[in-house]
Amino acid sequence: MELRNITKSFGDKKVLDKVNLNVKEGSAIVILGPSGCGKSTLLRCINGLEKTDDGELVFNNIKYGDEKTNWRNIRGQIGMVFQSYELYPHMNVLDNLLLSPTKVQKRDKNEVKEMAISLLKRVGLDDRLKSYPHQLSGGQKQRIAIVRALCMNPKLMLFDEVTASIDPEMVYEVLQVIRDLKNEGMTMIIVTHEMGFAKSASDHVIFMDSGNIVEQSSPNDFFSNPKEERTKQFLNKFLHL
Amino acid sequence: MQDNMNWLEFLISERVLLLDGIYQTIYVSLIALFYSLIGGLLVGFIRCIPNKISAFISRIYLESFRIIPLIVWLFAAFFLIPRFMGRGFSSEASAIWVFTLWGSAEIGELVKGAIQSLPTIQRESALALGLSKTQLYMYILIPQAVRRLIPTVINMATRIIKTTSMLDFVGVIEIVARSRQIIERTVEPFIIWSFVFFFFFFLCYPLTLWSRHLEKKFR
Numbered sequence A: 001m002e003l004r005n006i007t008k009s010f011g012d013k014k015v016l017d018k019v020n021l022n023v024k025e026g027s028a029i030v031i032l033g034p035s036g037c038g039k040s041t042l043l044r045c046i047n048g049l050e051k052t053d054d055g056e057l058v059f060n061n062i063k064y065g066d067e068k069t070n071w072r073n074i075r076g077q078i079g080m081v082f083q084s085y086e087l088y089p090h091m092n093v094l095d096n097l098l099l100s101p102t103k104v105q106k107r108d109k110n111e112v113k114e115m116a117i118s119l120l121k122r123v124g125l126d127d128r129l130k131s132y133p134h135q136l137s138g139g140q141k142q143r144i145a146i147v148r149a150l151c152m153n154p155k156l157m158l159f160d161e162v163t164a165s166i167d168p169e170m171v172y173e174v175l176q177v178i179r180d181l182k183n184e185g186m187t188m189i190i191v192t193h194e195m196g197f198a199k200s201a202s203d204h205v206i207f208m209d210s211g212n213i214v215e216q217s218s219p220n221d222f223f224s225n226p227k228e229e230r231t232k233q234f235l236n237k238f239l240h241l
Numbered sequence B: 001m002q003d004n005m006n007w008l009e010f011l012i013s014e015r016v017l018l019l020d021g022i023y024q025t026i027y028v029s030l031i032a033l034f035y036s037l038i039g040g041l042l043v044g045f046i047r048c049i050p051n052k053i054s055a056f057i058s059r060i061y062l063e064s065f066r067i068i069p070l071i072v073w074l075f076a077a078f079f080l081i082p083r084f085m086g087r088g089f090s091s092e093a094s095a096i097w098v099f100t101l102w103g104s105a106e107i108g109e110l111v112k113g114a115i116q117s118l119p120t121i122q123r124e125s126a127l128a129l130g131l132s133k134t135q136l137y138m139y140i141l142i143p144q145a146v147r148r149l150i151p152t153v154i155n156m157a158t159r160i161i162k163t164t165s166m167l168d169f170v171g172v173i174e175i176v177a178r179s180r181q182i183i184e185r186t187v188e189p190f191i192i193w194s195f196v197f198f199f200f201f202f203l204c205y206p207l208t209l210w211s212r213h214l215e216k217k218f219r
Ligand SMILES: Nc1ncnc2c1ncn2[C@@H]1O[C@H](COP(=O)(O)OP(=O)(O)O)[C@@H](O)[C@H]1O
Pocket: A010, A015, A033, A034, A035, A036, A037, A038, A039, A040, A041, A042
């Protein structure tokens, strides 16, 4: 996945300013940055929830993002999980998982169901197949949201602060699922404020501020030896929290 | 006991007119509700279109039914429509027209509210999972909107039923009109109005309970 000079404004406010990013297959990158710096917008541009004003998106060596883009095809290959719980509240867990694979990708229901159950097993929730979202905790909902995206067989996963609105005690179980995904070689872009997780589970850390990538390096260098002043300020705030 | 028997016998002896009144009340209510549901869905979707002109027109439409009393609409329709459309228009037909326009405006507002009150994140996650606009409405938005709508639509049904009692004024022979006819002839207002009282109560109260039950269930 590659972003070249991605630019995006809301009105006359520039939210992304010529952002370049290269995510190698199988690598997990973490994006850090103060709130409002454009992290969510960046992820949303990648799967077309926001249209870019300028720049190029490349996925699997194919440029996309112009008028002719088949977004539904792209979105089938790029999974996204959001901060707020977004399971469909009127469907049970199984139906949440089956909807897109069967209706969008037209796959066989039994095949998807088998896959869904084995993924649920891996996140420890195969007993909740018939539960409705309101019967689940925040951590459980987020794990199921991740499984729902995985049922589409994505080649890239985008995570937008998926642990930001859940109970601190349940953050771990969600992060563990993402960690497992990384170990299996899933390509991922992860926006998070969990510094420990960023340090231990990523291949590459990106620091953004005001729509620009300020600094990027390996997690070790980033946390022990940040170069830019703004990065230091940002990290200091977290260390003194 | 003896008295009760007389009440019952009296009501049974007037059953033909009473049943006819009940039939008219329920008939007009059901037809008006049915058309209002169709009209309301249409109005609701139009109100969701982000277009200034259609928003303005539908706004005026809704407000004109909220500001002007329904009885005035009924008189206007009863006296004006035949003047322009010829005599073929029965009072029942103009009543159904007015009720349908009123019901569509109100239900349209409910439909719009039900669709727009669904959190944006649900549209976005559905789109992010590859659903098309049509699939988004078919599988995600409409099923949830309907759940939120059913209780309020049932309330609307009770409002329509209650409001049919106005139709006596414009010459629809529903239960109130029939009751007045019976009273004029028999001079038994107490029995007849008690009957009408309980008729509306036993028709509307279960609906209210049902709507409350569903509201709890879908929450
Ligand atoms: N739909 C929108 N319309 C207008 N402004 C927006 C919209 N979405 C985001 N913004 C603005 O863009 C900036 C970046 O937002 P966002 O990408 O959500 O930041 P982050 O995820 O880093 O907190 C913020 O200043 C926000 O107010």
